Structure formats: structure tokens, C-alpha cells
Amino acid sequence: MAYDFGAIENKWQLKWEKERTFYVETRIGKPKFYCLEMFPYPSGALHMGHVRNYSMGDMLARFMRKKGFNVLYPMGFDAFGLPAENAAIKSNTHPNKWTLNNIEHMTLQLKRMGYSYDWNRRVATCQPDYYKWNQWIFLQMYKKGLAYRKMAPVNWCEKCSTVLANEQVQDGRCWRCDNQATKKKLEQWFLRITDYAPELYSDIDDKLNGWPDRVRTMQRNWIGRSTGARLSFNVPELDAKIETYTTRFDTIFGVTYIALAPEHDLVQEIMKKTSPEKCCELTQFVEKCSAQSSIERSAAGGEKLGFDTGISGVNPVTGELIPIWLANYILMDYGTGAIMGVPAHDQRDFEFCRKFNIPVVPVINPEGEVLDGETMKESFVDDGIVCNSGKFNGMRTGDAIPAMIKWGEETGVCAAEVNFRLRDWLVSRQRYWGTPIPIVYCDKCGIVPIPEDMLPVELPLDIQLLAGGGTPLPSASDWVNTACPVCGAHARRETDTLDTFFCSSWYFLRYCSPGRRDVVFDALDTDYWMAVDQYIGGIEHACMHLIYARYFTKFLRNIGMLRVDEPFENLLTQGMVIKDGAKMSKSLGNVVDPTEIVNRYGADTVRLFILFAAPPQNDLDWSEQGVEGAHRFLNRVWRAVEENLDGLTGYSDTVPVSSLASSAQKDFKRKIHTTILDVTRDIVEEKQFNTAVARMMELVNAIYAFKPSDSNDWKLMREAVCVLLNCLFPFCPHITSELWQMLGNASQLDSELIPECDGAALVVDEVTIVVQINGKVREKLTLPAGLEKRELEKRVTEHPDVASRIEGKEIAKIISVPNKLVNIVISDE
């Protein structure tokens, strides 16, 4: 009987579905394990990246069940977002219909992979029973002052009269009509995530030890803690102050100009003092800068654009008048939107000053060198000796910074300040397919939050999308016009929707209490299940999603709803799936459809290949031949049982090591038990699923090499096969379940615990000792295990093969590692 993967997989999937094998409940007192994967966007079809992500998670979930844990392993869909709108316009359907169809199709695809999700907990963020709680959380944040409105620029296409997502701007032009995109300022909603910056930063070191260093470093940089000083420059002509922040207060005597972002508030005031002609120039300058991307503007070496306002500010330390410029490389949403310009010690300032003939004044010299502002070719940014700075001359940079800030604080010039690079999170989107922000604008009361008992504010579905891609909500007058919930007067609904990252910032909490209509989640459930024990997903989420989710968790803890400080205990970031040296993509035409491969080889083969072909964090090179190799291996496993079925079903007990006679039997028994040990360590500690598979392949090779002749041999064979099926089950659940049943076992393999490793089976009598001479391997000797250093050295040096090599030479010393190696160091060989 050949390995008929199609029939086998179908049989077991039906059985699991029918018996609800993987439904799970909160069971206080039982050890829990929460295994979570980043839920997919329902784009229409599963791709190999999903298959890789979820094959890892399913393997781990199944493995932990077999280790005795109560495992929460849920799945859902991140179902709001731009692609649904685009697809709907293109194919003349509705985003809701398109999305729900995709969800159903992808759910079937996931089931065909044999993943052991608790489908009872499925969420789809586009449904009112989910996004109602988005709105509820938003209102809690609003109550605490964490959600607020502010003007912010958006990408705008004049021709389509619509906001463009960054993705919809290509080379500065609208993706649909190719019109030049511009920036436009709109009143928008923000979340005050910066309030949480200190804790988000410090917990990276304190509480994210189960995360990859790489991701922790990325978050550290993203949040960007810096220590420095805030100081302001008086502008007498405008009767105003310009606030700046610097990490290099030690360069304050070298300030030769002030630069403002073109979007700075003060620009309006400046224009009042400027001739109409020059105002026109200024406006053009501001527009030119706004059209550039922030990366373009701030890149060192990028073209510096500047505009001299003709107005001066006062250096608070020297009392000197210095010019105020507008500069493209200053960003309004970074720091205070203004800088003190120190060309001698900042490369971008230097480039700016050379271009616009602003003086360069060095205030730090390199050791043993004196800089000349006239002739310098580049800025000096390293530490050095302070000069041109009054009483601070001669100090070293490291000492000068704190000393000068202290002096600055005493004289009232500056204030020491810790700054974060993290900016508040802009959550409003001028898009249709998202969560409506639960706010109305009342003619009488102004901004009014929707009362909680009126949630959800449902997104109207009977609506025609606009061909240009903009949001149709503002023109849905039946929906927009409403009564103020406070005073009953006419009010207009907020027509912006929430960023979809809002949905994904707390979905892991909803999984704990599925379907609850009365609460967002139940503390009984979250206290039991949280935190997530293992989170698996792509590295591309290292900063945004993984910081937002941390932020939400801390916020919900602060309002008394959660007990954990961090949502994700351990994080695994998997690499991409590559083919022919490039990421799989439709445009390159190198996409491999999972369904097709499953039809051809079966889900077990695909899962095995994808877990075996590369370590989880690495990119994985798709190889058809590799898939065939995995399939071949499963055929080998199948035959190992099928061809030996009579012998394997003849016995049910195992043989203890003490009853084994031959070294072949002992070696085989040892192989069986080291496999248990190695596979467990590779999965649980090392998270190296590829080597776990390799260990099982070795066991299968040993099974084929072992030729049973007596009853003890057959009992060993049965033990080997049972261990193999138990270890392989999390990777390939269908074939192993089938073979387990064929062996006559009444139990289900998924509820069977992984066999314990028998320590007695691991004991060895003899070991190979590597003999080195001056660090080079010269001999390999087989000696009894467990020899003491002295005895080991004696046995080695007296061995004829070694003795002949060292004869007549003077031994300087001998290094020996018991059971492993002896290195004989010979002086002047």
C-alpha cells in the first residue's frame, strides 16, 4: 500500500474538525502556552510566507500540547485596509464582499494545511463585533487625553481631490492620474504614544529578553532616547522665541545661524515683516521643500536648500546676533522643528554654510590640532578639546557637555532634557475601509465622543466607492449628519477612519475571550492566557506593529484591565521565502502557489520542507528538488512502518538497556533516546527547527540500518518508530497519525505525550579521543569513557602511534579535555 497523502490528509482533517480536537478553554491551574502568529491580511490567497509562518507556529503548538500544556493557538484576519478598496474599484464589487470572500477562501486553505487552530476564536477586524472594541479603546484613550487632534500634512492629489497613501505616491506623482502630488495640511487624530516612550524604551532592556537582539536594537533606535538640553533663542524683531534641542550643548559657542523647518509656525510671523516680493519667493521655497520626502530632505549629502529670512536671533550665551534661515533639511515633526546651526561640528550644517557663505566657527579641536573655520573641508564631529568657549576652553568633550549644561541651567540659558525620537502616532486616515472614529462634531458642543452604549458606530456598507480612490464617507449624508448625543443638536460624524495598525495592536487580547458582546475581553481569560509565550512573524513589523502592541498593552494595564507589562514574552522573526534569488512576487513571476504544491505532494511534505530548508530567521530558498527530498523522506518513513508491520505489531513492551546484549542494540537504543533529547532542545531552546528535522532523518537512517532478528530487536524497532512518530507529529501530523493507527495504537497521537528520554540509554563505554600535536589533529584513539586527565594523558602518550610521533621531542605541556581531546605541545618542532 503506497503512501496516499491525499486520502490520509483529508481523513484526519475531517476527524479533527468533527471532533473539535483543537478547541481550548481557560483552565486555571493547568500550565498554559499561548502560541501566536501575526494574523494575515486577507489578500485573497495564502502565499508561501504565510505557510512558513504558520507551519512554524503549528509545529510549536502541537509540540507543546504533547509536552502537556494547555495551548491557545488562534487565528484571525487583519481585514481593513487599502487593498480591499483598490480591488473593489477595479472589479466593481464592495470591499466588504471582497474581504469576506477572501477570508472564507483563506480559512479553507489554512485548514488544508492541517493547522490546529481553535477556529472558535477566529476574528475578522472588519466586522462590527470586533471594531466596536477599537472604538471603545479609542474612547478610553480620549478620556485620558491620549487621543487628540492636530494639524498634519498629507499627500494630496489636486486632480483626484483625494489624499494619497505614501504607497500611492510614485516619484512624487499620483499613481492614478500621474498628476504632481502635493502636501496639504489637515486636522487629524493622534495618539500620544510619546507619553509612554520612557517605559517603552527602558522595558526593551528589562523585559524583552526573549526577543531577538536585532529587534530590540531596532526598537531602541526607533524610540531613540537622547540626553541633551533645550534652549531658546530670542528674536527681538518678532518679539518671539525659537525653541531648539541639542545633544551637543558643548558646541553652543559655535552657533552661527538658526535654521527653521519651512513648516515652522514662526514662518507666518516672518512673512508679516517681509516685503511682498520676498514673501512670494518664500512661499515658493516652502512649497518646494514640502514636495520633498523627509528622507530626501534629511539625508546627509542630500542637496541643501535654504532661504535667508533677513531676521536675526540672539545667541543666549554670547549675546551675538545670528541670522535665521529656513532649511529643507529641518523637519517640523522631528524635535522642535528648529535647530541651532553649528557648521564646524555637524556635517549637514557644514554643507549648508559652505553653500550659503555662513561663517564656520570651530569650538572643538582634535587632539594636537587647531581647526580653521575658513579652510576646514568637513565638519569635526568627534570628541576633542573645547576652544573659543570662554572658561570652558581646554576641557574634553566628555566632561564639557555635563559641565556646560550645568552652567547653562544655573544661568537660566538651557534646561537639561531627555528626548525621544519617537513621534506621536497619527491614526486618522482619509479612507473608507476602516474603523469609523467614534466622534461627532456638534454645532453647539464641538467635539463630542460617542457614548459607549451607542457603540459600535457602524461603517455604512450601502455606499458607492469613488473612482479616484478617495473616501466616500464625507458625502454619505445620511450617515454623516446625525444628532449630538449630548444636546441633540445637529452634528456631523468624524469621517476619518482608524489606521489598521489600531486593529492589530490588541487582537491577541480578543482571542482570549472570543465572541464576548459585553466586554472587550474578560480579565479571567487574559490573566490566565497573557502574556503570549511565543509570537511568530516577519521582521518587517520590528518597529511599528510591535511598538504599538506594547503601547496598547501598557495603556490597558494602566487603566486596570491587564496585569502584564509586556504582551509578547518570546518573539521569533522568520525570514522571507525567496526564489531564484529574489523575494516571491507577482511582478517577478516567481510565485509558487501553496495550493498547487499541496495538491502535488501533500501538506505534510510542504510543512516538512519549509521547516527543514533553512533556520527560521534566515531567508528560505524555495527549491522544487528540496520539496521532492522532503517527500522522499516521508515515503521512507511510510515504508519503514508498512514493510515491517508484522514485526512491529507483534510486541508492545520496551526493552530496558540492562537487557540489551549487543553493541548494535545499545547503539540503536542510544540513537533513539538522543533523538528525543536533541529534537526537544532544538525546538524549545534553540528554535532551530531545521536541525530538529535533521535529527529525525538520522533516526530514520538508523532504523533502516538496523536489521532485526530476535524479539528484543523488534521491540527496539517498535520503540524507535514510536519515538519517531511522536517527534515528527508536530511537523507532519497527518502521516504520523495514520501510521500510529496502523501500529494498532488506540490513543490519538496528538494527545500522546512525547516519550521521556531514558538517561541509562545515553551512557557510552568508549569514546574517541582526538590527539593533537601543537594544535593539529594527528591521531584518533578509541579509549574507555570517563578517564581522568592524568590517566588519559598517560594512555595517549604511551600509545605506540602517538609515542612514535613525539619520540625525542621535548613536551612543553599537555592540554587535555576528558572524553574529548589531548593536545600535546612540543617546543621547537
Add this chain to the structure above:
RNA sequence: GCGGGGGUGGCGGAAUGGAAGACGCGCUGGACUUAGGAUCCAGUGCCGCAAGGUGUAGGGGUUCAAGUCCCCUCCUCCGCACCA
């Protein structure tokens, strides 16, 4: 530009500072066969008939011993806030 990751056979990849290349793919030879794109056996870093030498991007260092630790150089890939 800033930030991060990574360079080991023909390929994917193994190696608590202690035998470099586990496991798999590919390749070579053989067996069984009408057949082989099934299966099994043997081999497979490079140079060499061999003894042996040599080898983890390149260069330097620490060590009895370095793919692994330290310094410099080169090459690559990824992220950068309205795609999710």
C-alpha cells in the same frame, strides 16, 4: 543618509573556543531492472597517484587550540513612520 543583519563545498545549511562541512539537495560509480524520473549500496571541500598539504570573504591579533572572541577592510541583503 541613518539603522540593522549576513558572508562556511556545486546549492540549502551543521558545528557549548576542542575532529570544519551533521542532515538534505545535486553530482559520480555500482546493484536490481524491459525501463528508471522508483528503490538500495558506495563515493563526493580543494590540490595530490599517494604520503601529505590546504581550507570558513580579505588582512591583522588573543589562545595550547579560532568558522566561533577582538580590531581593520571588502562585498551583500533588509527596514526607515499613510502597504500590511
